């Protein structure tokens with residue numbers, strides 16, 4: 001079948017994961033297949049040990065054994081992808097200049113809904129890097145089946161599961177223990193996985209614990225960036241012939257953890273995701289995948305547990321203390337059926353989710369002060385999609401997708417007590433308006449792939465994608481910084497009249513591999529009609545309230561037009577049997593189309609190049625990560641520019657004993673002092689002692705020596 005051929009032809013080396021042994025990768029690839037009874041052969045070559053393309057257009061990343069706890073930070077190793085790091089465990093996925101709700105994160109068929117109004121518990125933060133077995137990113141245009149709203153791309157996060165044994169084989173016990181230490185924050189982590197399986201049943205349990213102090217940098221410490229998190233997962237699966245059922249429960253308990261880019265820090269984030277899934281084939285012809293999930297998350301943050309609160313006297317400080325309690329709960333489902341159609345494969349499906357958000361703001365020293373920030377803010381999505389992949393003539397593949405989404409939003413009435421009267425006026429205004437909103441959106445994709453030769457594939461794609469406004473963008477009724485983690489220090493108000501975003505995207509990709517060389521450049525151009533962004537305006541009472549709290553002009557979410565374009569490239573080669581060079585480069589430019597401005601929070605031109613020596617029992621290498629200065633900053637919120645920098649890392653790994661791997665490395669070897677453009681602006685008074693004023697860019701981590709130990713059986 002042409003499609004299968006195209007998969008193996010697309011296996012190229014991705015310099016995304018260092019220090020990972022080949023057997024581990026091969027096993028993860030097996031895991032991935034094993035959940036889909038329809039086997040697709042994915043060949044792994046010796047050279048391709050750093051990652052793989054799981055299907056055309058998809059890149060896989062395995063958790064690195066370096067100093068990473070936050071799974072979102074793995075994205076820094078994917079071309080075009082990056083992370084908005086609000087804190088050590090609060091990374092928001094960014095892909096080609098779009099981030100937050102615009103990038104779909106799939107975990108076991110569900111889309112996690114952060115409880116925090118500022119996304120401190122961003123989707124990738126629910127499962128730690130240590131428990132993530134594979135992070136997959138669709139490069140370029142994400143298929144319509146990959147999520148309900150995928151305007152900015154799609155990411156899949158996976159955890160380990162045992163594989164069913166073959167008929168007649170005994171019970172198989174597999175496990176993995178991993179632990180590590182980072183010197184830059186005296187951080188420790190440990191994770192233990194155990195799985196038992198026979199041919200019909202499988203169970204697994206996972207647990208992890210991680211904690212660390214504030215990150216150091218050459219100017220001092222970035223306070224607060226301490227973190228403390230526990231996570232666990234249990235699961236049971238059952239197989240009968242071609243039918244596999246799985247039930248998993250994934251739980252996260254985050255203790256006080258800093259987010260210096262935001263006005264508050266996490267005090268508790270706690271909750272779980274229950275998923276049930278079925279995958280099967282009927283008569284070896286029709287494939288069915290179905291899943292259901294339920295999530296229930298509680299999140300509390302404050303501005304005084306981990307940082308100093310503003311005020312010269314105790315009384316002033318007490319007056320400024322704030323606690324915010326946030327909740328999100330909801331359920332989701334997905335059904336996808338695939339079958340042969342006109343020599344291709346057709347997939348049709350339905351998916352949806354209902355999410356409810358509540359948030360209050362109180363003052364622990366003043367029981368009369370209470371604000372209902374969000375009350376029953378509801379966002380319900382109902383989608384239907386179809387996707388057809390066909391190879392009409394040899395060496396040509398066509399992928400066509402269509403999706404319709406019906407999105408319903410509503411909010412209960414809000415209130416404020418013990419606050420200045422103008423706030424009550426705003427609450428009454430909000431309550432008197434019609435808050436029930438319905439959007440009908442449709443997405444279309446069309447991709448053509450052509451295998452010009454066995455070594456060269458060319459891809460041309462077009463997509464129309466949509467996104468309805470978030471609950472914050474529609475229902476933020478008073479000036480707050482509850483912005484899904486924008487971290488620009490501005491106060492925002494929502495807009496009930498917002499229209500959904502419509503994106504039109506063109507994509508050109510080339511994958512060339514010849515012998516031990518590979519080269520895979522991609523270019524894209526995107527026009528977003530009704531892109532949602534803050535704009536200043538009169539806004540009456542709200543503006544008066546905002547002016548008393550924040551010198552910056554109040555912003556309201558509005559529809560503008562935006563253009564994003566850029567390129568991302570990965571390339572490398574292997575030489576003299578044991579040496580390899582891998583590199584990647586990412587560039588994106590974001591412009592406002594209807595005014596003279598740049599888009600906010602766009603990653604500067606960045607790249608990575610590495611040189612490694614692979615021995616049978618050990619690997620040693622070095623890499624340089626470079627970020628150009630970012631001068632194309634947004635005017636609407638006076639985004640500061642960032643200087644460029646280069647970091648030098650050294651990494652080594654050795655197999656001490658069968659299955660036992662020791663990793664050692666130094667990141668930022670020269671202890672460079674640098675600022676990370678995507679991390680947002682400092683909001684913590686504690687950082688002033690280290691020369692980082694409120695409103696300054698936050699520092700990147702200083703020199704970090706790490707040690708990791710992994711034992712797999």
Ligand SMILES: [Cu+2]
Pocket residue numbers: 116117118119120121265266299300301
């Ligand atoms: Cu929060």
